[in-house]
Amino acid sequence: MSDQTAVPASAQPLLEVVPLGGLGEFGLNMLAISYADTLLVVDAGSMFPEPELLGVDLIIPDLTYLQQHPARSTAVVLTHGHEDHIGALSHVMRTLKGPVYGTPLTLALAESKLVERQIDTQDRLIAVRPRDKIAVGDFTIEFLRVTHSMPDCVALAIHTPVGIVVCTGDFKIDQTPIDGEHFDFHRLAELGVAGVLALFSDSTNIERPGFTGSELSVIEAFEEIFASTKGQIVVTSFATSIFRVQVLVNLAAQFNRKVAFVGRGMVETSQTAQRLGYLKIPAGLAIRDSDVKAHPRSSVLCLVTGSQGEPLSALSRIAINDHRHVNLSPDDVVVFSAREIPGNERSIDRVVNHIARRGADIITQGDKHVHVSGHASAEELKLMLSLVRPRCFVPIHGGFRQRSRHARVGERLTRDLPNRVSVLMAENGDLLRFDRDGGTVAGKVPTGRVLIDGAAISGLGDEVLRDRRHLAEDGLMVPVIAINKQTGMIEGVPEIITRGLAMEQGDDSPLRDAARLIAELIESASLEERTDYGMMKEKLSVELRRFIRKRFGQRPLVLPVIMEI
Ligand SMILES: [Zn+2]
Numbered sequence: 214m215s216d217q218t219a220v221p222a223s224a225q226p227l228l229e230v231v232p233l234g235g236l237g238e239f240g241l242n243m244l245a246i247s248y249a250d251t252l253l254v255v256d257a258g259s260m261f262p263e264p265e266l267l268g269v270d271l272i273i274p275d276l277t278y279l280q281q282h283p284a285r286s287t288a289v290v291l292t293h294g295h296e297d298h299i300g301a302l303s304h305v306m307r308t309l310k311g312p313v314y315g316t317p318l319t320l321a322l323a324e325s326k327l328v329e330r331q332i333d334t335q336d337r338l339i340a341v342r343p344r345d346k347i348a349v350g351d352f353t354i355e356f357l358r359v360t361h362s363m364p365d366c367v368a369l370a371i372h373t374p375v376g377i378v379v380c381t382g383d384f385k386i387d388q389t390p391i392d393g394e395h396f397d398f399h400r401l402a403e404l405g406v407a408g409v410l411a412l413f414s415d416s417t418n419i420e421r422p423g424f425t426g427s428e429l430s431v432i433e434a435f436e437e438i439f440a441s442t443k444g445q446i447v448v449t450s451f452a453t454s455i456f457r458v459q460v461l462v463n464l465a466a467q468f469n470r471k472v473a474f475v476g477r478g479m480v481e482t483s484q485t486a487q488r489l490g491y492l493k494i495p496a497g498l499a500i501r502d503s504d505v506k507a508h509p510r511s512s513v514l515c516l517v518t519g520s521q522g523e524p525l526s527a528l529s530r531i532a533i534n535d536h537r538h539v540n541l542s543p544d545d546v547v548v549f550s551a552r553e554i555p556g557n558e559r560s561i562d563r564v565v566n567h568i569a570r571r572g573a574d575i576i577t578q579g580d581k582h583v584h585v586s587g588h589a590s591a592e593e594l595k596l597m598l599s600l601v602r603p604r605c606f607v608p609i610h611g612g613f614r615q616r617s618r619h620a621r622v623g624e625r626l627t628r629d630l631p632n633r634v635s636v637l638m639a640e641n642g643d644l645l646r647f648d649r650d651g652g653t654v655a656g657k658v659p660t661g662r663v664l665i666d667g668a669a670i671s672g673l674g675d676e677v678l679r680d681r682r683h684l685a686e687d688g689l690m691v692p693v694i695a696i697n698k699q700t701g702m703i704e705g706v707p708e709i710i711t712r713g714l715a716m717e718q719g720d721d722s723p724l725r726d727a728a729r730l731i732a733e734l735i736e737s738a739s740l741e742e743r744t745d746y747g748m749m750k751e752k753l754s755v756e757l758r759r760f761i762r763k764r765f766g767q768r769p770l771v772l773p774v775i776m777e778i
């Protein structure tokens with residue numbers, strides 16, 4: 214004790230951890246961990262924008278802290294391939310020059326996005342396997358297998374000069390994993406015995422008592438559906454829920470149905486997973502979506518994107534009878550095999566209503582056990598705490614509500630043990646400083662959300678200011694459209710409010726053309742499409758942006774407002 218006080222604290226480098234996202238929202242998971250000249254980023258997640266944020270394709274964490282942080286050794290480590298952990302990777306890779314480590318499936322899913330965003334991935338993506346160890350500056354990072362809703366997920370044990378930091382990533386404890394790859398209890402327990410300085414653990418499902426259950430647990434409900442459905446079976450799920458896709462592929466084989474992957478995400482993810490051997494599809498089972506109509510409805514299973522009611526997804530198109538290859542009829546069954554992400558309830562409800570009009574039967578997790586979460590429930594989270602026995606515990610991944618509950622659980626769990634856990638409740642942007650004994654919140658770094666549109670492939674500095682610049686340079690257009698509630702038709706001429714557009718100068722003929730375009734779009738839409746305002750707004754926004762880009766070379770933010778009268 215006296216030895217340590219003799220050395221001025223500033224002379225010893227401290228371990229610093231900054232959550233840049235994922236605390237207070239679902240998505241944007243990212244932690245920056247640094248010591249002296251080493252900077253490690255754990256996960257680089259994004260988040261999908263709410264439907265109101267038209268013109269925005271993606272939300273990522275503010276990366277100013279990474280830009281401003283000097284470090285000689287840098288690297289990104291990825292726990293798994295979900296968007297909320299890899300979606301911001303292209304932006305992070307432009308900021309940090311070091312390599313990116315992840316398991317083969319995680320890297321393959323990340324790579325397709327990087328290529329799309331024109332990132333040179335050469336030599337920078339390094340595949341690791343569970344139990345591998347890698348060195349990054351002063352850190353040694355160990356990868357530990359955990360189970361989740363997709364294959365190839367890992368937790369991290371980061372050995373630092375100050376102590377071991379364990380990041381769980383997303384996990385649940387699935388004791389009958391579909392790929393036969395088991396959760397690494399043994400190594401986590403060994404680390405616990407050796408002594409872990411800090412545990413950063415997933416809080417998503419802390420409010421659920423008991424255990425989450427295996428990915429296998431949905432089979433029974435689906436067997437009933439396969440056995441009783443006369444028409445086509447359409448299942449919507451996240452494309453990255455690869456275990457769910459495997460369960461459905463197996464059932465299709467068993468019940469003599471062909472499988473069609475419908476929607477870009479489904480097609481691409483299933484191809485990647487199949488190519489790498491994580492998804493096994495019997496030969497001859499898969500058909501293209503364009504071949505669906507050539508098969509009897511009773512022998513087809515369609516796996517489609519759109520479980521969150523995204524307006525342009527395959528399921529939304531199918532629901533309004535506007536998909537080229539797949540339609541619905543009364544003998545069909547549509548299964549929602551995914552959770553509703555908070556905020557998407559209205560969009561999902563809209564799609565469900567359209568499906569109901571088609572006469573198809575709709576099954577959600579409220580009706581049958583057709584979905585199981587990939588996140589640990591309370592008992593599994595307690596087990597993680599008991600195995601790792603950290604000196605300091607930081608709940609992450611979830612709102613304040615989930616994280617504070619997780620904190621209380623951690624405190625209660627270790628109350629009677631000789632070494633009680635100390636809980637650190639952090640917020641995004643908090644600078645957590647650790648020495649060998651524990652950690653404290655020692656400051657605040659710049660943090661927030663950055664909105665990205667599809668064209669954003671420029672450097673990061675630009676992107677931080679993108680939405681402001683977007684308005685400044687490309688302007689804003691707000692068409693206000695009155696629609697008659699009875700007829701669904703447009704009333705009067707749409708009023709168009711603009712700011713910063715070249716078309717405002719003197720001549721108002723472009724505004725009249727835009728108004729005419731709006732009227733045409735609404736009149737040519739089907740009645741069902743016309744009364745679905747979410748879809749109409751999306752369509753108007755896309756077409757108006759195209760019109761302005763062609764005429765004036767500008768890409769304004771277009772925010773249609775539809776009023777019912
Ligand atoms: Zn996650």
Ligand SMILES: [Zn+2]
Pocket residue numbers: 293295361383587
């Ligand atoms: Zn996940």
